[in-house]
Amino acid sequence: MQLRALRRAFAAAALLGATALTSPATAQEQKTITGGFDVGPGGFQGNFNPLAATGGFTWLNVYFEPLVNYNADLTAIEGALATEYSINPDKTEYTFKLAKETWHDGKPFTSKDVKFTVDLAKNGETGTVFAARLNAISSVEMPDERTAVIKLSRPDAGLLATLTKLMILPEHALSGFTPKELATSTWWATNPIGTGPFKFKQYVTDQYVELVADEDYRFGRPKSDRLINRYFKNTAAAVAALRAGEIQFTYVESDDVPTFKNNNAFRLIEGQxxxxxxxxxxxxxxxxxxxxxxxxxxxxxxxxxxxxxxxxxxxxxxxxxxxxxxxxxxxxxxxxxxxxxxxxxxxxxxxxxxxxxxxxxxxxxxxxxxxxxxxxxxxxxxxxxxxxxxxxxxxxxxxxxxxxxxxxxxxxxxxxxxxxxxxxxxxxxxxxxxxxxxxxxxxxxxxxxxxxxxxxxxxxxxxxxxxxxxxxxxxxxxxxxxxxxxxxxxxxNRYGVASTKLKDFVWMPAPAGGPYNAHPEKWSIDK
CATH class of the missing domain: 3.10.105.10 (Dipeptide-binding Protein; Domain 3)
Known part of the structure; x- marks a missing residue:
């Protein structure tokens, strides 16, 4: 970054209480997208444990994935880690065919991970917010590595919607923890392993999270090398960083909308x-x-x-x-x-x-x-x-x-x-x-x-x-x-603003910041 721009960034941070610009210099030299992904009511700064997540799904979905997810229009539920699913006539058995994918450490993703995750999510000792929402589930069966069958004791019309928020977790990496240990473990913020298009690299406390592209992602290597989620004390600081070119996306409040509405450098995203x-x-x-x-x-x-x-x-x-x-x-x-x-x-x-x-x-x-x-x-x-x-x-x-x-x-x-x-x-x-x-x-x-x-x-x-x-x-x-x-x-209504330098970038003003299939692997940025 040029010295003048760096000084401007620090000046803006000092004026508005923004997080200091401490993103790695190497990230600036590669194709990097930086955003305030957890700014606003759909975000949740410092949200790392997906079992306890009540928001921030736009960001969590970048490195974790659920079995199913909403499409980007929030009009239908479609596959994510499940390539397809079927439901029996009395709505008590859900069969998921699983994608062929590997965890970020190279281990295979299998139906064991689905059962492991559901069992964790039902265990209140993990700090989960899913225990009551999943209490209709009587068992998870694994006919083979690529099939998971969730059986219910009674119909639950909200099950699929709940599963869009349940990020599948690696059994091989977490089975050594007790449920109580998982509730407070530093694993979530230091070396979490997911299946998403980007891999967790580092979290600098209260400043940013850095992810790097997963070279072996099943839909192809992401078009960007890095994604950085900057943390801000307030929306005003995030908007200042957006105007200064330090970030390429953030949530904005309605009174900021007129500033961006007719500015060709930005794309205003509006929705309920x-x-x-x-x-x-x-x-x-x-x-x-x-x-x-x-x-x-x-x-x-x-x-x-x-x-x-x-x-x-x-x-x-x-x-x-x-x-x-x-x-x-x-x-x-x-x-x-x-x-x-x-x-x-x-x-x-x-x-x-x-x-x-x-x-x-x-x-x-x-x-x-x-x-x-x-x-x-x-x-x-x-x-x-x-x-x-x-x-x-x-x-x-x-x-x-x-x-x-x-x-x-x-x-x-x-x-x-x-x-x-x-x-x-x-x-x-x-x-x-x-x-x-x-x-x-x-x-x-x-x-x-x-x-x-x-x-x-x-x-x-x-x-x-x-x-x-x-x-x-x-x-x-x-x-x-x-x-x-x-x-x-x-x-x-809610609003987001994205730089027009971003290509194929998807964001929706969705409840709790998602979840939905935004396909971050397609996101790119013009240098």
Whole structure:
């Protein structure tokens, strides 16, 4: 890198708190793509253990691979490490034909690795987020090295969608670890072995991860020599690095969009996030037991005004966990903005005795300027009706540590601002709302236990008739709207910006940063 450019990079980092530019000099001489792949709500900085991953799949998919994955349009599930799959008529047996592939250390990938991974993912001692999601699996059989058969004790309509997030792991490299050791092992960040188009080379703490091309990848050697994932403290720092030419891709917020929209040096990528943002009511604290209080929160917030002013209209109001028209039935309560009604509901519920004006911690992992503005607006609206919330933004690992603690302090998160995918597969909401998914089994960290909602989710997951699935998920929507486990806010668009120097580069604003088949082996860059 020229001295002038290097000075400019360090100046930008110092000004905006960006990670210092410490990528290896050799990487700059070869065909290297550098991006902020974990910037924004779809990323997860320092996310290395795929069993515990709740985001950052765009990056994880570069060196790990699942059996199946979404296509890049998020419209269908297709093969990844499985070249093909079939399902028996009663939806209790899934047969996967496996690709002929080797691990990055040269060992063969076989059906043993599939069974090993599923067994690990079902074992809560590994720190897995899959235990409850995979509890319908009764066994994994291995007729031969190229075939894996997953058998279920009951139908699970969300199984394939779950498997898109389950990265297959090397049995030969990890079998020597106990499940508890894997939960905290440094292996994930030092010498992980995958089957993807790029191999892990090094992680420089809080600065970047470097991958190198796998010469023997089954779809051919990648067109780029290296991929580097730079870490940034905030989106502003990543945008500054993008403008300076230090990186070629990053997530951007909606207020950055006008800067790039008509700039021929960049390609703006826009799409629906498939994530519903919500205020989550912790059911282990007494504040929210009366549904009138939860209804008051909904009526107190002018969701459309926030969308118009802070999202520039690029979001859709959500009255349940879904906004896709075919999943939203008629007759839902729209919870129109009505502060007077909110005050009346709070008075009827006895809010003065329940809490009054005592501050309520409002925890979030969203730490972008836009999220801060959104939360400030909501805070002001709630204050007008007598609910005093105090935002607390932390990074994702801290957030997860609080909500998934073995013995959580529920007073640390009586209310959260978070997001959960509402598609492309509607079963995704199950992990946060079903009573059977309470930790440590699953991700229902708010300890929601609403029989009508759980019944609706169970019925949807057990449905084997594709023509009935839409009706089943409409029932889920109705139950959410009536019971209000969350105060659902909106589903917003998301944006990425890529340098036009990148060729055949694929990124989608997908929930949790993927997963989908982006084919990184095809990514290239003009020097």
């Amino acid at each position: 996030s498939f994530v519903v943002n919500y205020l989550g009511f912790n059911q282990q604290v007494p504040l929210w037991k009366d549904i009138r209080v939860r209804q008051a929160v909904m009526h107190a917030i002018d969701r459309q005004a926030i969308i118009d002013s802070l999202y520039s209209g690029a979001a859709t109001v959500a009255n349940c966990g879904y906004v896709a028209k075919h999943l939203v039935p008629e007759g839902l309560d729209p919870y129109k903005y009505d502060p007077a009604k909110a005050k009346a509901l709070l008075a009827d519920a006895g809010w003065e005795k329940i809490n009054g004006t005592k501050p309520i911690t409002w925890l979030t992992y969203y730490n972008t300027p836009q999220a801060a503005n959104v939360m400030a607006a909501v805070q002001a609206m709630l204050a007008q009706v007598g609910i005093n919330v105090v935002p607390r933004a932390v990074d994702t690992p801290t957030y997860n540590g609080i909500i998934y603690a073995a013995n959580p302090d529920f007073n640390q998160f009586p209310l959260v601002y978070a997001g959960l995918q509402n598609g492309p597969d509607p079963s995704g909401l199950n992990i946060g709302l079903n009573a059977a998914q309470k930790p440590p089994a699953g991700a229902n960290f708010l300890r929601i236990d609403m029989p009508e909602l759980t019944k609706a989710l169970d019925a949807a997951l057990a449905e084997t008739n594709p023509q009935q699935l839409t009706t089943r998920y409409q029932e889920v929507c109705k139950a959410m709207n009536a019971n209000l486990p969350w105060a659902t806010m909106w589903v917003a």
